[in-house]
Amino acid sequence: MSTGDKQDFFDKPENIQRILRTFYAICALLVLADFVVHRHTEHGWEGLPGFYPLYGFVGCVILVIIAKWMRKFLMRPEDYYDRLELGGDTATGANGATGTESRSQEEGMSGGQEHV
Amino acid sequence: MFEVAPFIPFFVAALLALVLRGWPRALVMIAVPLLGLANLWMLGAGSFGAYSVLEFDLLLFRADKLSLLFGYLFHVAALIAIIYALHVRDTLQQVASLLYAGSALGAVFAGDLLTLFIFWELLAVTSVFLVWARRNGRAYMAGLRYFTLHILSGLLLLGGIIFYGQAHSSLAFGQIGLGDNAYSWMIFLAFGIKCAFPFFHNWLTDAYPESTPTGTVFLSAFTTKAAVYALARAYPGTELLVYIGATMACFPIFYAVIENDLRRVLAYSLINQLGFMVVGIGIGTSLAINGAVAHAFNDVIFKGLLFMSMGAVLHVTGRINGSELGGLYKTMPKTTILCIVGAASISAFPLFSGFVSKSMVMSAAIKNGYDWVWLILLFASAGVFHHAGIKIPYFAFFAHDSGIRAKEPPANMLVAMTIAASLCLAIGIYPQALYSLLPHEMAYTPYDVTHVLTQLQLLFFSALAFVWLNLRRLYPPELPSVNLDVEWLYRRLFPQAIRGFVTAAFRLDNRVRRAAIGGVGALMDSVASHHRPAGVLARSWLTGSMVAGVVLLLGVYLLLGFAL
Numbered sequence: 001m002s003t004g005d006k007q008d009f010f011d012k013p014e015n016i017q018r019i020l021r022t023f024y025a026i027c028a029l030l031v032l033a034d035f036v037v038h039r040h041t042e043h044g045w046e047g048l049p050g051f052y053p054l055y056g057f058v059g060c061v062i063l064v065i066i067a068k069w070m071r072k073f074l075m076r077p078e079d080y081y082d083r084l085e086l087g088g089d090t091a092t093g094a095n096g097a098t099g100t101e102s103r104s105q106e107e108g109m110s111g112g113q114e115h116v
Numbered sequence: 117m118f119e120v121a122p123f124i125p126f127f128v129a130a131l132l133a134l135v136l137r138g139w140p141r142a143l144v145m146i147a148v149p150l151l152g153l154a155n156l157w158m159l160g161a162g163s164f165g166a167y168s169v170l171e172f173d174l175l176l177f178r179a180d181k182l183s184l185l186f187g188y189l190f191h192v193a194a195l196i197a198i199i200y201a202l203h204v205r206d207t208l209q210q211v212a213s214l215l216y217a218g219s220a221l222g223a224v225f226a227g228d229l230l231t232l233f234i235f236w237e238l239l240a241v242t243s244v245f246l247v248w249a250r251r252n253g254r255a256y257m258a259g260l261r262y263f264t265l266h267i268l269s270g271l272l273l274l275g276g277i278i279f280y281g282q283a284h285s286s287l288a289f290g291q292i293g294l295g296d297n298a299y300s301w302m303i304f305l306a307f308g309i310k311c312a313f314p315f316f317h318n319w320l321t322d323a324y325p326e327s328t329p330t331g332t333v334f335l336s337a338f339t340t341k342a343a344v345y346a347l348a349r350a351y352p353g354t355e356l357l358v359y360i361g362a363t364m365a366c367f368p369i370f371y372a373v374i375e376n377d378l379r380r381v382l383a384y385s386l387i388n389q390l391g392f393m394v395v396g397i398g399i400g401t402s403l404a405i406n407g408a409v410a411h412a413f414n415d416v417i418f419k420g421l422l423f424m425s426m427g428a429v430l431h432v433t434g435r436i437n438g439s440e441l442g443g444l445y446k447t448m449p450k451t452t453i454l455c456i457v458g459a460a461s462i463s464a465f466p467l468f469s470g471f472v473s474k475s476m477v478m479s480a481a482i483k484n485g486y487d488w489v490w491l492i493l494l495f496a497s498a499g500v501f502h503h504a505g506i507k508i509p510y511f512a513f514f515a516h517d518s519g520i521r522a523k524e525p526p527a528n529m530l531v532a533m534t535i536a537a538s539l540c541l542a543i544g545i546y547p548q549a550l551y552s553l554l555p556h557e558m559a560y561t562p563y564d565v566t567h568v569l570t571q572l573q574l575l576f577f578s579a580l581a582f583v584w585l586n587l588r589r590l591y592p593p594e595l596p597s598v599n600l601d602v603e604w605l606y607r608r609l610f611p612q613a614i615r616g617f618v619t620a621a622f623r624l625d626n627r628v629r630r631a632a633i634g635g636v637g638a639l640m641d642s643v644a645s646h647h648r649p650a651g652v653l654a655r656s657w658l659t660g661s662m663v664a665g666v667v668l669l670l671g672v673y674l675l676l677g678f679a680l
Contacts, residue, residue: 065590070374
């Protein structure tokens with residue numbers, strides 16, 4: 001296995017650059033295709049050239065911006081509910097302990113599986 | 117021929133799993149869905165198992181194309197999930213998962229409402245053990261909330277059935293439709309709770325991510341899809357469902373973008389996918405219903421695959437938060453590729469399964485004049501690619517290197533994921549096999565130039581948005597956090613309101629008691645003060661003043677004697 005090569009692949013900036021450039025090229029081709037291929041459409045806006053690319057791009061940017069803004073009033077610390085429900089630090093501590101316990105148990109199981 | 121209802125093999129296997137250990141148990145568990153599938157194939161459409169309770173004719177098994185499709189799906193899902201969970205040595209989980217799968221099969225083949233109710237409740241009772249199987253405080257509390265809501269759904273269903281029974285002479289489970297009667301709304305709401313309608317959706321995002329890595333795979337397959345089946349059976353063409361579905365498709369994607377727990381991201385995206393199915397049922401044309409159930413079929417498999425890949429990450433690293441993961445592709449290349457297949461399927465890339473079913477709902481929406489709904493669904497499709505298609509694989513396997521060097525998960529997990537991934541590709545490449553199982557006859561070709569091109573444009577430019585936001589550092593980083601949702605009402609507001617009320621009541625009670633005790637003390641003091649050596653009653657009196665007193669008393673008598 002070329003695990004060594006793999007480890008390096010996404011760590012090298014030039015590889016990422018190459019992938020991104022290919023990606024941009026595909027995007028450009030897809031937009032150009034809109035002017036070449038005749039699409040059959042069922043909706044008025046659908047027929048506009050570049051409707052789908054624009055909708056996808058703008059939709060996602062708006063999605064992320066709204067989601068980021070939602071964080072302002074929706075985000076709470078990670079133990080927000082646990083403090084009340086599990087009764088403070090002692091409970092979360094005990095909870096964490098059982099968590100790791102079962103985890104190590106499961107790991108032990110998987111280990112056994114691999115030996116088989 | 118001896119007929120066996122599809123749930124019976126699973127219940128029998130659950131009994132066997134109680135007593136068997138090791139490879140015999142594994143053998144039984146793998147054999148059950150395979151034999152069950154063969155059994156169902158032989159049974160085909162038809163009905164048997166009539167019995168009567170309180171003068172109502174009930175029917176244990178009634179199969180048509182709609183229920184058969186869900187029946188096949190549940191067998192396939194059970195097989196994949198059982199293989200995925202083979203390494204688990206936990207009798208509770210093994211037994212509960214078999215009973216759970218059996219209950220789902222009982223529900224989809226129930227010929228009448230009462231039988232449906234029994235399996236509806238069994239679904240809740242058996243699945244909650246899969247949540248509790250995590251065996252920690254959070255899972256216990258989440259399981260309790262999950263159980264409460266599902267019992268509520270069951271009670272609503274039972275209430276609706278009672279009213280339905282009064283209005284109709286038969287309890288046969290068929291088209292109900294919303295009307296001016298209580299039962300249709302009660303049953304609608306009962307199905308809606310299980311289907312994670314908005315405001316009732318938090319049991320899903322609450323409990324599923326708290327289950328065990330293997331338990332979540334079972335959970336994601338059955339409950340919500342049984343509800344989709346029930347809605348498709350009883351409420352096709354209900355316009356309200358179109359708007360409910362559009363809401364379900366839309367709002368969870370915002371939460372999914374900012375959620376840190378990657379299995380909770382998938383839970384939100386599960387609601388988003390349910391939204392597409394609910395819209396399809398609401399439109400109600402044969403294309404839309406076909407699209408809804410085909411999407412349910414595909415969703416179980418690709419969402420199962422994504423839950424399996426994240427479960428594998430949780431299993432080998434013990435972590436699931438996006439903020440703690442990253443760079444796992446280096447040591448888990450197989451899991452990475454399988455996860456990407458699932459991500460491509462849910463994003464509806466051409467040649468993957470989501471593409472051939474989601475498009476049916478979309479074109480049904482636009483063909484029936486739901487333009488705005490179509491736009492919302494298009495936005496939701498772009499959004500699902502954004503959070504489930506890119507975010508899940510990106511933050512788990514790529515992004516910044518977390519330094520975790522985890523091994524690949526056990527072989528059985530990889531096998532289960534490979535089966536699911538192959539199915540995703542097989543259905544995507546050869547959709548006719550799935551189409552032939554759909555309830556309505558139709559001629560639909562997903563692969564034409566327009567459709568492939570527009571879908572690729574949509575997806576690539578969604579990805580471009582992700583790249584651009586990431587390069588500009590505008591993308592919200594993964595932060596360890598909890599995001600408030602409707603559950604805040606019953607996890608924070610109500611408990612705190614009740615707590616505040618109880619505290620205030622106790623304080624008032626305390627104050628009243630203290631005032632009363634103080635009053636009694638003051639009375640005692642004042643009485644005692646008159647009897648003390650210097651007190652009024654302990655003083656020595658002059659004879660003259662006593663005589664004056666007697667005269668006064670006699671005077672009063674005299675006056676009274678005159679007055680009366």
